[in-house]
Amino acid sequence: MYHALIMAGGSGTRLWPLSRSNRSKQSLKLVGDRTMFQQAVDRLMPLFPPERICVVTREVQSPLLASQVPDLPVTNFILEPIGRGTAPAIGLAAIHLRQRDPGGIMAVLTADHFIAQPERFLQVLRDAALIAADGNLVTLGIKPSSASTGFGYIQQGKRLADLEGFHVFHVEKFIEKPDQETASRMVNSGDYSWNSGMFIWRVDRILNEIERQMPELFEQLSQVEASLGKPEYATVLSRVWPQVTQQTIDYGVMEHASDVLVIPTDIGWTDVGSWGSLFELLPADQEGNIFIGPCLEIDTHNTLVFGDKRLVATIGVQDMVIVDTEDALLVCPKSRGQEVREIVEKLKENKQSKWL
Amino acid sequence: MYHALIMAGGSGTRLWPLSRSNRSKQSLKLVGDRTMFQQAVDRLMPLFPPERICVVTREVQSPLLASQVPDLPVTNFILEPIGRGTAPAIGLAAIHLRQRDPGGIMAVLTADHFIAQPERFLQVLRDAALIAADGNLVTLGIKPSSASTGFGYIQQGKRLADLEGFHVFHVEKFIEKPDQETASRMVNSGDYSWNSGMFIWRVDRILNEIERQMPELFEQLSQVEASLGKPEYATVLSRVWPQVTQQTIDYGVMEHASDVLVIPTDIGWTDVGSWGSLFELLPADQEGNIFIGPCLEIDTHNTLVFGDKRLVATIGVQDMVIVDTEDALLVCPKSRGQEVREIVEKLKENKQSKWL
Numbered sequence: 001m002y003h004a005l006i007m008a009g010g011s012g013t014r015l016w017p018l019s020r021s022n023r024s025k026q027s028l029k030l031v032g033d034r035t036m037f038q039q040a041v042d043r044l045m046p047l048f049p050p051e052r053i054c055v056v057t058r059e060v061q062s063p064l065l066a067s068q069v070p071d072l073p074v075t076n077f078i079l080e081p082i083g084r085g086t087a088p089a090i091g092l093a094a095i096h097l098r099q100r101d102p103g104g105i106m107a108v109l110t111a112d113h114f115i116a117q118p119e120r121f122l123q124v125l126r127d128a129a130l131i132a133a134d135g136n137l138v139t140l141g142i143k144p145s146s147a148s149t150g151f152g153y154i155q156q157g158k159r160l161a162d163l164e165g166f167h168v169f170h171v172e173k174f175i176e177k178p179d180q181e182t183a184s185r186m187v188n189s190g191d192y193s194w195n196s197g198m199f200i201w202r203v204d205r206i207l208n209e210i211e212r213q214m215p216e217l218f219e220q221l222s223q224v225e226a227s228l229g230k231p232e233y234a235t236v237l238s239r240v241w242p243q244v245t246q247q248t249i250d251y252g253v254m255e256h257a258s259d260v261l262v263i264p265t266d267i268g269w270t271d272v273g274s275w276g277s278l279f280e281l282l283p284a285d286q287e288g289n290i291f292i293g294p295c296l297e298i299d300t301h302n303t304l305v306f307g308d309k310r311l312v313a314t315i316g317v318q319d320m321v322i323v324d325t326e327d328a329l330l331v332c333p334k335s336r337g338q339e340v341r342e343i344v345e346k347l348k349e350n351k352q353s354k355w356l
Numbered sequence: 357m358y359h360a361l362i363m364a365g366g367s368g369t370r371l372w373p374l375s376r377s378n379r380s381k382q383s384l385k386l387v388g389d390r391t392m393f394q395q396a397v398d399r400l401m402p403l404f405p406p407e408r409i410c411v412v413t414r415e416v417q418s419p420l421l422a423s424q425v426p427d428l429p430v431t432n433f434i435l436e437p438i439g440r441g442t443a444p445a446i447g448l449a450a451i452h453l454r455q456r457d458p459g460g461i462m463a464v465l466t467a468d469h470f471i472a473q474p475e476r477f478l479q480v481l482r483d484a485a486l487i488a489a490d491g492n493l494v495t496l497g498i499k500p501s502s503a504s505t506g507f508g509y510i511q512q513g514k515r516l517a518d519l520e521g522f523h524v525f526h527v528e529k530f531i532e533k534p535d536q537e538t539a540s541r542m543v544n545s546g547d548y549s550w551n552s553g554m555f556i557w558r559v560d561r562i563l564n565e566i567e568r569q570m571p572e573l574f575e576q577l578s579q580v581e582a583s584l585g586k587p588e589y590a591t592v593l594s595r596v597w598p599q600v601t602q603q604t605i606d607y608g609v610m611e612h613a614s615d616v617l618v619i620p621t622d623i624g625w626t627d628v629g630s631w632g633s634l635f636e637l638l639p640a641d642q643e644g645n646i647f648i649g650p651c652l653e654i655d656t657h658n659t660l661v662f663g664d665k666r667l668v669a670t671i672g673v674q675d676m677v678i679v680d681t682e683d684a685l686l687v688c689p690k691s692r693g694q695e696v697r698e699i700v701e702k703l704k705e706n707k708q709s710k711w712l
Contacts, residue, residue, distance in 0.1 A: 017669065296702055298695055307685075311711045313373065313699045315688040322687055329663075329680055331687060332671040339654055343669045346652055355667045 001104050002129050004048045005093045006040050007197070008057040008065055008111045009083050013344040014274040014337065017328035018306065021356045026111040027064050030272055031281050040111040041069045043118035047125060051076070056093045058083050081241045086197070087252035088244045091210050091217055095225040097203045105129050106206070108199040108249075114281055116268025120165075124265050127163040128200040137209070137257050138200040139171065141193025141264040147183040150273065152176050152195035152250065154262045155186075163263075171260040174250055193264040195250065209253050217252070220244050275321040275330075276337035279304055293324070302334065328355050357460050358485050360404045361449045362396050363553075364413040364421055364467045365439050369700040370630040370693065373684035374662065377712045382467040383420050386628055387637050396467040397425045399474035403481060407432070412449045414439050437593060440600045442553070443608035447566050447573055451581040453559045461485050462562070464555040464605075470637055472624025476521075480621050483519040484556040493565070493613050494556040495527065497549025497620040503539040506629065508532050508551035508606065510618045511542075519619075527616040530606055549620040551606065565609050573608070576600050631677040631686075632693035635660055649680070658690065684711050 012025025019025045026037040034042060044053055050071045056078045057065055066077055078093050090108055097104050107125055115121050128138045141154050157172035174195065178186065186192040211218040220240050227236040254260060270281055282290045282304070289300055293307025300314040307324040314322070321337060323330040332340065347356050368381025375381045382393040390398060400409055406427045412434045413421055422433055434449050446464055453460050463481055471477050484494045497510050513528035530551065534542065542548040555562075567574040576596050583592040610616060626637055638646045638660070645656055649663030656670040663680040670678070677693060679686040688696065703712050 017667070296699055296706075296708075298698055298702075309683075311373070311684040311708075313684065313686045313688075315686075315695045315699065316692045317687055317689075320687070322685075324685055327665075328667040328669065329678075329685065330669045330671075331673055331676070331678055332669075333673075336672045339671045342654055343652055343671065346654075350652075352652075352667075 001052060001101050002048065003097055003101065003104050003106045003203075004044050004053045004125075005090070005097070005106050005108050006037070006044075006053065006055045006111050007086065007089060007108060008037055008040075008055050009061065009080060009089055010112060012112060012273075014340045015272075016340050016344050017323055017325045017330050017355065021353075022060060023064065024061050025272065027061070027068065030278060031114055035068055036114075036272060037065050037111045038068050039114070040109065041072065043115060043121060044109070047122045054078060054093060054097070056080065056089045081238045084241065084244045085246045085252075086249040087210070087214060087247040088217060088221075088241075090199075090206065090249050091214075091221045092224065094203050094207050094210075095221050095228065098207065099225070099228050102204065104203045105132050106201065106203050108197075108201075110197050112272055113196070114268075114270040114272050116270070117266075120265070121267040123164065124166055124263055124267065125200065127166055128263055130163075131161070131168060131261060131263075132200045132202055132205075135202060135205050135259060137205065137254065137260045138168075139254065139260065139262050140196050140198040140200070141262045142196045142269045143264050143266045144187045144192065144194050147180065147187045148194070149177055149180055149183050151271070153178060153183075153186050153192045154195050156191050156193065156262060156264065160261060166263050166265065169262050169264070171254075171262045174255045193262060196265075196269060197250075199249070199254075206253070209257050213256055214247065214252050217244060217247070274337040275304060275306070275323065275332070275340065276334055278306070279334060304334070357408060357457050358404065359453055359457065359460050359462045359559075360400050360409045360481075361446070361453070361462050361464050362393070362400075362409065362411045362467050363442060363445060363464060364393055364396075364411050365417065365436060365445055366468060368468060368629075370696045371628075372696050372700050373679055373681045373686050373711065377709075378416060379420065380417050381628070383417070383424065386634060387470055391424055392470075392628060393421050393467045394424050395470070396465065397428065399471060399477060400465070403478045410434060410449060410453070412436065412445045437597045440597065441602045441608075442605040443566070443570060443603040444573060444577075444597075444600045446555075446562065446605050447570075447577045448580065450559050450563050450566075451577050451584065454563065455581070455584050458560065460559045461488050462557065462559050464553075464557075466553050468628055469552070470624075470626040470628050472626070473622075476621070477623040479520065480522055480619055480623065481556065483522055484619055486519075487517070487524060487617060487619075488556045488558055488561075491558060491561050491615060493561065493610065493616045494524075495610065495616065495618050496552050496554040496556070497618045498552045498625045499620050499622045500543045500548065500550050503536065503543045504550070505533055505536055505539050507627070509534060509539075509542050509548045510551050512547050512549065512618060512620065516617060522619050522621065525618050525620070527610075527618045530611045549618060552621075552625060553606075555605070555610075562609070565613050569612055570603065570608050573600060573603070630693040631660060631662070631679065631688070631696065632690055634662070635690060660690070 008026045012019040054076045059079045132138050153175040155172040157170035161168045227233040284290050288302035290304045294311045295305050296313045298315045300317045303320045305312045305322045319334045321332045364382045368375040410432045415435045418433050488494050509531040511528040513526035517524045583589045640646050644658035646660045650667045651661050652669045654671045656673045659676045661668045661678045675690045677688050
C-alpha cells in the first residue's frame with residue numbers, strides 16, 4: 001500500500017520571531033487560515049486515508065502538531081527524541097512502516113513548502129508510486145523559476161519515461177547549493193531541477209540503501225526495530241538516538257544510490273523559508289504592502305507587516321519586514337531576511353532562551 | 357508669596373504610541389527614571405514648598421499625575437473639565453491663587469520640557485520674581501541652539517537690567533513659528549530667544565491683563581470665581597468651561613500687553629516634543645543607537661528603540677525610530693517624527709479609540 005510520510009521536525013529559525021523552538025514553522029499560519037502542517041495534511045487527503053498518513057517529528061513538537069490534525073491517528077506520529085537530520089528520521093519512519101506493511105511504498109513529503117496546485121501534486125505522487133514500485137528511488141524536482149542559490153539542484157540524465165504530463169529522468173548528479181553563476185548556468189540549460197526534498201520509494205528499497213551506504217545507522221535502526229511494539233521501545237530509542245550521527249538523506253543515501261530517478265514538476269511549489277519568501281506568496285496591495293493584523297500607514301511601500309493583535313503604525317517605511325509577536329519584534333529590510341538566523345544565533349549565545 | 361503653577365494639560369500626540377489620551381506626555385518616563393511631570397515638580401522643590409506648587413490639568417489626566425507626586429496636596433490640582441488652551445488654564449489657576457494669596461506672584465511653568473541645569477533654572481526664577489513684583493510680565497526666553505522652526509521667537513528690545521548672570525530686556529515683539537530663512541536670520545542676529553512658554557507675574561497683574569484684553573474670558577472666570585470654595589463650584593465650572601473660547605496666553609495676552617520683559621536663559625532646556633527630540637536628550641552608544649528595553653541588533657545605526665519588556669530585534673536599520681508599547685508599535689524614520697501626529701489624526705478619523 002501507499003503511505004505518506006510528512007517530515008515535520010524542522011524549526012525554521014529564519015522565520016523568527018514567529019517561529020520558536022516550541023513553535024515550529026510547520027505549526028504556524030503563514031499563508032491562509034490553516035497552518036503549514038495542516039495544509040500539508042489537507043492536500044494529501046484525497047489520495048491517502050488518514051491511517052496512511054504518518055508524521056515524523058521531534059517529541060517536543062508533536063503535541064502542538066497533533067492537536068492541529070485531530071483526524072490523524074496519534075499512533076501515526078513517529079517521534080524522535082532529538083533531531084538527527086533527514087536520513088535517520090526517514091530510516092526510523094521506514095522501520096515503523098515495514099512492520100505495518102512490509103511491501104509498502106512511501107512518499108516522503110515536506111510541511112514547510114507551499115504548493116499552489118495540490119491536484120497536480122497528487123497526480124505526480126500517483127505516477128511516482130508506479131515507478132517506485134519497480135524499485136526505483138524517485139525524487140520530485142521543481143522546475144526552477146529563478147536562478148536561486150538557496151536550493152540544491154538535480155541534474156537530469158537520460159529520459160526514462162513519459163507519464164501524464166510529467167517526464168521521468170535518470171538522475172545524473174545531485175548538486176549542493178550553488179553560487180550565482182553556476183545557478184544561472186544550470187537554470188538556463190534546462191537540464192536541472194531544484195531539489196525539493198520529496199521522495200517516493202518502496203520501504204524495503206530505502207532500508208536496503210541505508211544498510212548498504214549507512215551501515216552504522218542501519219545497525220542502530222535495527223536495535224530500535226527489535227523493540228517495536230514492545231514496552232522497552234521508548235527506552236531503546238532514547239538510548240540509541242543520541243548516538244546516531246546527524247545526516248541528510250541526500251548526502252547519506254541519494255548521491256551514491258543507483259536507480260535514482262527525478263520527475264521535474266511544476267506544482268506551484270514555494271519554499272516558505274524566510275520572510276522574503278512570504279513576499280512572493282502573500283497578496284500585496286497596490287503599494288506593494290502586505291499587512292497582516294491591524295496596521296496604519298503613511299507613505300509605506302513594499303513592506304510586509306506580519307502582526308497579530310497590536311496596532312502597527314508605519315511612516316515612510318520602504319522594502320521592510322516588520323514582524324510583531326507577543327513577546328518579540330523584528331524590523332529588517334526585505335533583502336536581509338537571511339540574517340534573521342543570526343539573531344537566533346545571538347539569542348543562543350546570550351542564553352536568552354525565553355525568546356528562542 | 358511666590359507660587360509655581362505647572363501647566364500639565366497637554367497630551368503630546370507626537371509621542372504616540374507612548375503618549376495616549378489617558379497617558380499624557382507629562383506622565384511618561386522619557387528621560388531617566390522619573391516622569392516628565394515628576395521631574396518638573398522635583399526641580400522646583402528647593403525653591404517652593406509643596407503647598408505652593410499648583411498644577412493645572414484636565415480632569416481625565418489628574419488621577420495619574422496626582423499619583424506620581426504624593427507630596428503635593430491634592431487640593432493643589434486645579435482641574436479643567438476640558439482643555440481650552442493656555443490662556444483659560446492660566447486664568448483659572450490665577451483666580452484660585454488670588455483667593456489664597458491676593459498679593460501673590462506666580463511662575464507659570466511647563467512639564468514637557470527637559471531642563472539640564474535645574475539650579476540655574478531656579479536662579480532665574482528667583483530673579484524673575486523680583487522683577488515681576490514691580491508689575492512686569494516676565495517671560496523666560498531660551499537662548500537658541502539652532503535655527504529651529506518649531507518654536508515661537510521673542511525679539512529683545514532695550515536692555516533693562518542685569519541680574520546674577522542674566523540680562524533682562526524689554527520685549528520688542530513675539531514672533532510665531534518662522535520659516536527656515538527667518539529663523540536663521542533671527543538666530544544669527546543674537547537678538548531673539550525661543551519662547552519657552554514660561555512666565556512670571558503677579559496674580560493680580562495677569563488677571564488685569566485678561567480683563568483688559570480678553571473681557572469675555574474674564575467674565576467667565578468671574579462666574580467661576582464667585583463659586584470658589586462653595587458646593588456649586590464644580591457645577592458652575594462644568595457649565596462655563598465648554599463656552600470658553602480656545603486661546604493661548606501668547607496670542608490672547610502677551611502680544612499686546614505692556615511692561616513685557618524677557619530674560620534669555622541658558623538652562624539646558626530641551627523641548628521633548630517628538631521622538632526626534634529624544635535623540636538629542638538620551639545618551640547614544642558609539643553606533644549612534646539609543647536602546648531602551650531589551651534589544652538585539654545587527655548592523656543598526658542612529659536608531660532609537662524605545663521599548664519596554666518585549667525584545668526588539670533590528671537588522672540593517674538606520675536613522676529610524678521604533679517605539680514599542682503594550683498594544684501599539686511605531687516604525688518611522690528619525691526625520692519624520694512630526695508625522696506621528698497624522699497617525700493620531702487617522703486613528704481619530706477611523707474612530708479607533710482603543711489606540712488613542
